[in-house]
Amino acid sequence: MAVEESKWFYDLSTGEVSQGKASGFENRMGPYDSEAAARKAIEIAAARTEAADNWDEEED
Incomplete structure (x- = not known):
């Protein structure tokens, strides 16, 4: 199995x-390393966005 095929993905259209x-x-x-991480894809993305927004505000 190729490395990419062993990773987990979240489908936005189906959840x-x-x-x-x-x-x-x-x-x-x-890709995510585990099924559990893929299931939290939306939460992970939201946390990363919040961190980036906070960083942007600190830089202004």
Whole structure:
């Protein structure tokens, strides 16, 4: 199994996770090392966005 196929992805259109690239890039978040991390994709993205926003505010 290729490295990319062993990773987990979150499908934005269905809310499902899959191992390997099961959907097109426009609906896919990842790769994640585990199924559990892929299930938290939205939370992870929100936390990263908040951290970036906070950093931007500190720089202004």
